[in-house]
Every structure is written in C-alpha cells, then in structure tokens.
Amino acid sequence: MNIKNKVVIVTGASSGIGLATATLLAKRGVKVALVARSIDKLRNISKELPESFPICADMTKEDEIKMMVRKTKNHFGRIDVLINSAGQGYDAPVEKINIETYRTMFNLDVVGPLVAMQSVIAIMKKQKEGVIVNISSGTALMALPNMSPYSSVKAALASISLTAREELKKDNIHVSVVYPYMTLTDFEKNTIKDTEENQAEPEEGKGPLRPPDTPGYLAQKILEGIENNDAEIFAHDWMKKMIR
Numbered sequence: 001m002n003i004k005n006k007v008v009i010v011t012g013a014s015s016g017i018g019l020a021t022a023t024l025l026a027k028r029g030v031k032v033a034l035v036a037r038s039i040d041k042l043r044n045i046s047k048e049l050p051e052s053f054p055i056c057a058d059m060t061k062e063d064e065i066k067m068m069v070r071k072t073k074n075h076f077g078r079i080d081v082l083i084n085s086a087g088q089g090y091d092a093p094v095e096k097i098n099i100e101t102y103r104t105m106f107n108l109d110v111v112g113p114l115v116a117m118q119s120v121i122a123i124m125k126k127q128k129e130g131v132i133v134n135i136s137s138g139t140a141l142m143a144l145p146n147m148s149p150y151s152s153v154k155a156a157l158a159s160i161s162l163t164a165r166e167e168l169k170k171d172n173i174h175v176s177v178v179y180p181y182m183t184l185t186d187f188e189k190n191t192i193k194d195t196e197e198n199q200a201e202p203e204e205g206k207g208p209l210r211p212p213d214t215p216g217y218l219a220q221k222i223l224e225g226i227e228n229n230d231a232e233i234f235a236h237d238w239m240k241k242m243i244r
C-alpha cells in the first residue's frame with residue numbers, strides 16, 4: 001500500500017516503537033490516530049505531528065477499544081491501516097507464572113489487538129481495502145528461559161495475524177506481523193518480572209551478540225513492510241533462521 005494521505009491508527013503511540021512509527025508516518029503525509037492511556041503525552045506529541053488525532057484508550061478494555069475505532073472513523077472518515085503496538089512484557093519461569101498477571105498480559109498483548117482488528121475489519125471490508133500490522137516479538141520464535149509468559153502471548157498474536165491474513169486476502173485486507181529484536185524503548189523498564197534478581201539477564205559473556213535497535217530503525221522496517229505487503233516483517237534477516 002502507498003501510505004501517503006492514508007488514515008492510520010497506531011496503538012502504543014505514546015512511547016517507543018509506536019511513537020517512532022507514528023512520527024515516521026506523519027512525516028510521510030499520513031493522518032495518524034495516536035492511541036494510548038497517557039493522553040497528556042499524546043496531546044503533546046500530536047502538536048508536533050500534522051493532522052494527528054490523540055485518543056485515550058486502555059487496550060485491555062473492549063469498550064474503550066471499540067470507542068477508539070469509532071472516534072477515529074468519525075474524525076477522519078475512514079481507516080486504512082491499524083498498527084497494534086501497545087504491549088508489555090512479563091518474565092517468569094513457567095513454575096512461578098502468576099496466573100492473574102498472565103491473564104492481564106494476555107488481555108493486553110492478544111485480546112486487545114484482536115478486538116481492534118475485529119472493529120476495523122468491518123470498516124475495511126466496506127472500504128474494500130485495508131492493512132493490519134501486529135507487533136509481535138522475536139521471542140515468539142524462540143524458547144528462552146523465563147520468557148514464556150511473553151513469548152507465548154506474542155506467538156499467539158503472530159498466529160492470529162497470519163491466519164487472519166489468509167482469511168482476509170479475498171477482501172483485499174492485508175495482515176502482517178512484525179518481529180522486533182531488542183529495541184531501545186521503555187519496554188524493559190515496564191516489563192513485570194517474577195524472576196530471581198538478575199535471573200532474566202543474560203549470563204556474563206553470554207549476552208546478546210548484537211546491539212539493540214533504535215525504535216526509528218524498526219519504524220522504517222514497519223513502513224517498508226506495509227509498502228511491500230510483507231506477511232512477516234523481521235527486524236533482521238538473521239531472525240528468519242530462528243523460526244522453530
């Protein structure tokens with residue numbers, strides 16, 4: 001899809017990958033609906049991004065997600081692209097996963113994007129075109145100790161995305177999944193940890209071999225993935241070899 005002049009919803013637009021993507025898209029002439037809970041942050045960001053529209057919504061709340069989609073449609077008149085970037089991590093060994101915390105993560109990282117997808121699909125079908133991009137994680141492709149709560153929800157999101165892609169081809173709606181590598185955002189700070197101190201950190205000398213990406217780098221990958229209609233958008237080509 002040529003993104004110029006299109007209407008794009010970006011969830012998680014107050015920080016990190018969502019913010020970088022919204023900023024890049026606005027520079028390319030896109031009308032962006034900026035979605036997150038921190039409305040003051042979004043209002044300030046919106047002042048810098050021409051034609052953007054800040055909307056406060058908690059992506060764990062079905063009624064707020066539906067309201068957010070309605071507000072975007074009412075404001076811009078259409079919705080061409082949905083980018084589900086809002087999310088949070090949760091690290092714990094399988095034995096110690098707190099079930100309530102896991103349910104909350106599942107709600108945010110899987111159910112929220114799913115509700116947003118369902119809400120825009122109806123609109124996109126009427127428009128006879130659309131793009132949906134879900135931000136999963138490279139961890140969805142791996143089996144890393146302590147990361148099963150996060151990798152499992154991101155694997156679920158990837159599975160929903162790729163299945164929806166097959167189902168919606170006939171409606172000219174293209175669904176993509178993004179696998180970021182470690183990216184320099186507030187993600188690590190916001191990750192809930194039920195691990196022993198430092199347990200989730202790599203052992204000395206066995207740390208990641210590659211430096212983390214900037215959110216701007218990933219935003220560029222997302223834009224290219226939308227323009228090329230890629231099913232899977234990998235932060236790096238070497239990640240393709242990690243698919244289980």
Ligand SMILES: NC(=O)c1ccc[n+]([C@@H]2O[C@H](COP(=O)([O-])OP(=O)(O)OC[C@H]3O[C@@H](n4cnc5c(N)ncnc54)[C@H](OP(=O)(O)O)[C@@H]3O)[C@@H](O)[C@H]2O)c1
Nearest residue numbers: 012014015016017036037038059086087182183185186187
């Ligand atoms: N950074 C990485 O290394 C990395 C790697 C792989 C995948 N990812 C994925 O990339 C996506 C973006 O993460 P990030 O790195 O940009 O992290 P971040 O800087 O922590 O940003 C997270 C965003 O999600 C929003 N958010 C969190 N809970 C929300 C809720 N209940 N309702 C609405 N919005 C909510 C936050 O906004 P508010 O707090 O204002 O609501 C914020 O805008 C996530 O899905 C994450 O899982 C990140």
